[in-house]
Amino acid sequence: MASSLRGDTADRLRLNENLLATSGQWFxxxxxxxxxxVESQGLPQRRDEYWGYTQPDAFLQKKIDFDVDLNSPLELFxxxxxxxxxxxxxxxxxxxLPAIPGCSVESLSDAATLDNHWxxxxxxxxxxxxxxxxxxxxxxxxxxxxxxxLLILVTGKVKKPIRINAVCEGTSDTIIHHxxxxxxxxxxxxxxxxxxxxxxxxxxEVEVEGDGTFNHIRMQNGHEHNALTHIFGRIGTNSTxxxxxxxxxxxxxxxxxxxxxxxxxxRVSVAGACIGDEKFHHDDTVFVTHNAANCESRxxxxxxxxxGSVGVFQxxxxxxxxxxxTDGYQISQSLLLxxxxxxxxxxxxxxxxxxxxxxxxxxxxAIDEEALFYLRSRGVPxxxxxxxxxxxxxxxxxxxxxxxxxxxxxxxxxxxxxxxR
Amino acid sequence: xxxxxxxxxxxxEEDKKILKGVNLSLDPGKVHAIMGxxxxxxxxxxxxxxxxxxxxxxxxxxxxxxxxxLVMDPEERAAAGLxxxxxxxxxxxxxxxxxxxxxxxxxxxxxxxxxxxxxxxxLKAVRDKAKHxxxxxxxxxxxxxxxFSGGEKKRNEILQMAMLEPKMCILDETDSGLDVDAxxxxxxxxxxxxxxxxxxxxxxxxxxxxxxxxPDIVHIMAAGRIIKSGGPELALEVENNGYAKLLExxx
Numbered sequence: 001m002a003s004s005l006r007g008d009t010a011d012r013l014r015l016n017e018n019l020l021a022t023s024g025q026w027f028x029x030x031x032x033x034x035x036x037x038v039e040s041q042g043l044p045q046r047r048d049e050y051w052g053y054t055q056p057d058a059f060l061q062k063k064i065d066f067d068v069d070l071n072s073p074l075e076l077f078x079x080x081x082x083x084x085x086x087x088x089x090x091x092x093x094x095x096x097l098p099a100i101p102g103c104s105v106e107s108l109s110d111a112a113t114l115d116n117h118w119x120x121x122x123x124x125x126x127x128x129x130x131x132x133x134x135x136x137x138x139x140x141x142x143x144x145x146x147x148x149x150l151l152i153l154v155t156g157k158v159k160k161p162i163r164i165n166a167v168c169e170g171t172s173d174t175i176i177h178h179x180x181x182x183x184x185x186x187x188x189x190x191x192x193x194x195x196x197x198x199x200x201x202x203x204x205e206v207e208v209e210g211d212g213t214f215n216h217i218r219m220q221n222g223h224e225h226n227a228l229t230h231i232f233g234r235i236g237t238n239s240t241x242x243x244x245x246x247x248x249x250x251x252x253x254x255x256x257x258x259x260x261x262x263x264x265x266x267r268v269s270v271a272g273a274c275i276g277d278e279k280f281h282h283d284d285t286v287f288v289t290h291n292a293a294n295c296e297s298r299x300x301x302x303x304x305x306x307x308g309s310v311g312v313f314q315x316x317x318x319x320x321x322x323x324x325x326t327d328g329y330q331i332s333q334s335l336l337l338x339x340x341x342x343x344x345x346x347x348x349x350x351x352x353x354x355x356x357x358x359x360x361x362x363x364x365x366a367i368d369e370e371a372l373f374y375l376r377s378r379g380v381p382x383x384x385x386x387x388x389x390x391x392x393x394x395x396x397x398x399x400x401x402x403x404x405x406x407x408x409x410x411x412x413x414x415x416x417x418x419x420x421r
Numbered sequence: 422x423x424x425x426x427x428x429x430x431x432x433x434e435e436d437k438k439i440l441k442g443v444n445l446s447l448d449p450g451k452v453h454a455i456m457g458x459x460x461x462x463x464x465x466x467x468x469x470x471x472x473x474x475x476x477x478x479x480x481x482x483x484x485x486x487x488x489x490x491l492v493m494d495p496e497e498r499a500a501a502g503l504x505x506x507x508x509x510x511x512x513x514x515x516x517x518x519x520x521x522x523x524x525x526x527x528x529x530x531x532x533x534x535x536x537x538x539x540x541x542x543x544l545k546a547v548r549d550k551a552k553h554x555x556x557x558x559x560x561x562x563x564x565x566x567x568x569f570s571g572g573e574k575k576r577n578e579i580l581q582m583a584m585l586e587p588k589m590c591i592l593d594e595t596d597s598g599l600d601v602d603a604x605x606x607x608x609x610x611x612x613x614x615x616x617x618x619x620x621x622x623x624x625x626x627x628x629x630x631x632x633x634x635x636p637d638i639v640h641i642m643a644a645g646r647i648i649k650s651g652g653p654e655l656a657l658e659v660e661n662n663g664y665a666k667l668l669e670x671x672x
Contacts, residue, residue, distance in 0.1 A: 368511075369474060370511055371513060373472075373473050373495060374510070374511040374513075375513075376472070376494065376496045377471050377472070377473075377496075377505055377507075378521075378529075379525050379526075379528045380528045381532070382494070384524065388521070392513050393515070394515070395514060395564075
């Protein structure tokens, strides 16, 4: 991946140097270390193994062209359901963050000026671990330059989901870095909604200590965005980590999820669904490392593609020696609504323990003619019948979502998306 | 109600003739049964009438109340009043039974230019009809046919029929895979829908379904044609003697 840093990245790192002057020690250390990672690793290139199906160019260009004016606010996950924290164009909009029983919420920019902070054990740390064996320099670039984000320390059982609603205007080019630490026995649900603008680089580092639960639902909207997201998770003993992403728009979206199971008897699920057409390019790149025994991991991805859009799935399960009784599962499926669209899948298993169950599968298919006839024979017009079968296809991935209310909200959103397209 | 004249059908993909001149005339309010050995073309007839892909009509016609069925899309045939109860109802994960039913009912109404059914009226109607078919609210909430037993799937077909109120109902081997109790329940559901205006075409291998859904007219189909028509006694003859004698007579 070695290459000299070009325009924008160098600019960002220079900018970083200015900001460092006002930073506290923990933040300064994290940023400097991340900047070193970027410089030594270089930026991703097309010839890199994990950038073979998705061109990184949009994330490397100094500027990105964007002429779409976006303004379609999304009312999903009604306010009663969750505490909402708003971002606009990558900047926190709340003067005062909500006091939520069971957790503390701070902004990164406030915490950055302190000399010591609990986030110092997480910020940039999980991202650094996640650089091996596959380099993810753009995530390191995020750590080195992000000044916006939330630091959420979960100490108890948080009843309502916490929702981050990040809305971007057309030309915005945002970098956000959130940290979540779920302490022993605590649990929380985080919902991310909003719309990306021209370009977004979002990193979420999540540490789940023993007996904790982290549920994550993410909605990715926006007509023409270029979005790169990374989730780095470290999951302790007997804990649950579940993340589900629904993407229904955008030009280029790459969601990376890198999970490290470090404690025995944990359960993780990374799942997602997307619907796109024409220039839509959607990439899920997942790397789950079983470093402990008796853990279960699931990867479930569904992509609905039409009119020349492209879906990519690169999913890996790495079972380290000693991670006995691992139960790994991975499925990626595409529903191709015409002959012009394509799905590129690279499932990988690498196993160094001898008492494990791991399975993987990948399929590409068209609408089932038998089911289509069944629906039409009941009077449902063809287009509506295809929508229902598309919903049916996606619903299987949504089953990964634990909360029935949130799953229903996602299904309703998919229904609405299908209706307007 | 339904007029089928000299219908010839072959498979689209291969040169295989399945229906070789079917003639049938079904009057309103009557229950017709079609019996026949495997491969005689019974199910194909039901598929061709309801508009399934993969079949080519080479000659002949089929009209429902004077409307040419063969030029319509499957959904238009449904809106015109045709209903096919499937031999193997399809499972649709993720789509709730109620959502599907409501979508079907209102799609048909829309196609016919009628006002859509309100959520309240629909719910009331479904609950009422489901009760008679011993379909509980759990079955209504579950995804379409997913995890349903054979009997539940067939009852669900009859529930759809009851909600859609078609004029012409075709039942394709509705008795297959059912035990006696389940068959009785399905038959009761069908019988409840019998009236002067509604016509049924019951396709079956066996007499036993016809003990519960008593037909007015029985047709015997073999090698793509109706070889004999008669009263209910014809079904008993098949039950006692098999098809061999009838086939001999017709050849």
